[in-house]
């Protein structure tokens with residue numbers, strides 16, 4: 001895949017020069033502690049092929065580095081990838097730090113352990129901008145366009161907010177049992 005992209009890149013770049021406009025600047029990173037990058041790389045390729053300018057910070061990227069690069073390069077949208085459970089907390093750390101730095105550009109969240117519910121319940125409330133969970137690479141480019149384009153961005157923001165509020169409403173708090181009650185309910189395996 002990477003070899004194919006290396007081959008295609010000059011043609012894509014030439015096309016960009018010809019059309020004179022980038023669809024937007026995307027900063028991508030797999031968060032600190034996580035080495036998985038196959039999904040992120042697919043996202044990067046798909047977005048590049050859709051005319052986005054990609055800044056790929058690679059894997060195991062500390063939150064501080066993501067914030068530093070965001071302030072320096074001013075992307076239109078940020079994409080965070082995570083495939084192991086600890087990455088979920090790391091993503092919360094990233095958006096908190098971005099907020100502290102007065103950044104509110106939309107953030108896309110993706111990777112196998114991420115979910116729309118975790119994004120709505122845990123990540124989005126820690127940030128001032130939109131936090132969008134993206135299922136797979138086929139959805140990134142049109143979604144990013146909606147959140148970057150000034151004509152569609154407010155509607156996109158409102159419907160995401162409503163979607164996330166509904167998700168959180170339907171989530172009932174976990175039932176906490178006493179130890180005695182839990183023992184009584186043990187499954188009969190044999």
Ligand code: B12
Pocket residue numbers: 033034035036037038039040042043078079080081082083084085086108109110111112113134135136137138140
């Ligand atoms: C390949 C793989 C590896 C490779 C990674 C190679 C690489 N260069 O990426 C290697 C062997 C290195 C590896 C290591 C480990 N792995 Co691993 N790995 C996998 C595996 C089998 C496939 C992941 C993958 O590439 N999928 C294919 C891609 C295309 O899918 P994807 O990443 O989900 O991406 C798509 C979408 O999610 C989305 N997307 C992804 N990122 C982004 C980002 C944005 C911005 C957006 C919008 C969308 C988006 O778009 C993508 C394309 O459609 C998964 C199992 C699985 N079924 O997911 C386990 C898995 C992720 N690994 C796991 C584990 C535990 C580990 C290790 C901790 C194992 C160990 N004990 O050492 C280490 C990780 C060490 C670390 N610190 O990170 C667990 C995680 C469990 C958990 N919940 O924590 C999994 C789920 C396996 C399992 N069932 O136990 N792993």
